[in-house]
Amino acid sequence: MIHFVGAGCGAADLITVRGQRLLSEADVIIYAGSLVNPKLLDGKKEGCSVYNSAEMTLEEVLSVMYDAEKQGLTTIRLHTGDPCLYGAIREQMDALDAHGIAYDYTPGVSSFCGAAAALKMEYTLPGVSQSVVITRMAGRTPVPERESVRAFAAHKATMVLFLSTGLLEQTQEELIAGGYDPETPAAIVYKATWPDERTYVCTVSSLAHCAKENGVKKTALIIVGDTVAQSGYARSELYNPTFATEFRPAKE
Ligand code: SAH
Numbered sequence: 001m002i003h004f005v006g007a008g009c010g011a012a013d014l015i016t017v018r019g020q021r022l023l024s025e026a027d028v029i030i031y032a033g034s035l036v037n038p039k040l041l042d043g044k045k046e047g048c049s050v051y052n053s054a055e056m057t058l059e060e061v062l063s064v065m066y067d068a069e070k071q072g073l074t075t076i077r078l079h080t081g082d083p084c085l086y087g088a089i090r091e092q093m094d095a096l097d098a099h100g101i102a103y104d105y106t107p108g109v110s111s112f113c114g115a116a117a118a119l120k121m122e123y124t125l126p127g128v129s130q131s132v133v134i135t136r137m138a139g140r141t142p143v144p145e146r147e148s149v150r151a152f153a154a155h156k157a158t159m160v161l162f163l164s165t166g167l168l169e170q171t172q173e174e175l176i177a178g179g180y181d182p183e184t185p186a187a188i189v190y191k192a193t194w195p196d197e198r199t200y201v202c203t204v205s206s207l208a209h210c211a212k213e214n215g216v217k218k219t220a221l222i223i224v225g226d227t228v229a230q231s232g233y234a235r236s237e238l239y240n241p242t243f244a245t246e247f248r249p250a251k252e
Pocket of ligand 1: 009010035079080081082083084085086087109110111112114115161162163164189190191192193194218219220221
């Protein structure tokens with residue numbers, strides 16, 4: 001059996017209770033060493049074999065899984081954040097399907113959630129934005145043209161950019177060309193929830209400068225949109241006394 005597990009985005013105690021239990025029972029752990037907190041391996045059982053996927057190809061990862069399966073062992077594939085975002089898990093699951101190997105999937109706390117926590121921020125403020133665009137600049141992996149940062153910028157919604165910290169000059173140009181005012185608030189969150197987490201609030205037009213000035217080159221998320229200011233919003237209807245819900249009558 002293979003368990004895909006989201007490790008959470010940094011702090012070792014942000015893994016789910018289920019993920020932690022599975023880790024403590026695993027015979028083999030293949031973890032994404034570039035971004036998974038190695039402290040998570042402290043709870044592994046004795047004799048557990050550990051592989052760092054940052055130094056491996058897909059074929060090598062699969063070969064470890066097939067070997068473990070042949071021996072009747074339990075394998076954890078530990079992905080950073082939640083595996084559903086930029087996790088390259090589909091190709092692994094398809095290969096396991098082709099080999100008739102069973103697997104399951106335990107979610108994790110994605111870094112876009114960790115970044116909101118770091119900024120003490122709500123991404124969806126009534127009257128400001130009710131949508132979050134999760135995207136990235138094109139890098140070695142292309143992004144379909146219809147999903148370009150410029151195209152999404154037209155909505156001026158809250159936007160969270162993964163994998164784009166090395167491309168901030170182009171990112172800010174695209175954001176402005178697409179529709180964000182250059183003065184729109186923006187934030188850079190470096191290593192959200194890790195002990196060395198750092199947050200910077202700037203504007204769309206100063207993103208590249210802010211990252212350079214603070215030496216942020218990778219392991220960061222860019223958050224853009226009027227919600228970053230965390231002001232000018234309308235109060236919630238759900239908790240409005242004049243609004244009745246299934247659980248609470250309206251108050252006069
Ligand atoms: N599946 C992961 C994302 C993997 S892609 C998740 O759900 O978070 C790797 C990118 O995620 C990094 O380049 C960076 O942009 C972002 N990232 C991952 N962990 C981060 C963290 N703790 N703080 C800020 N950004 C992070």
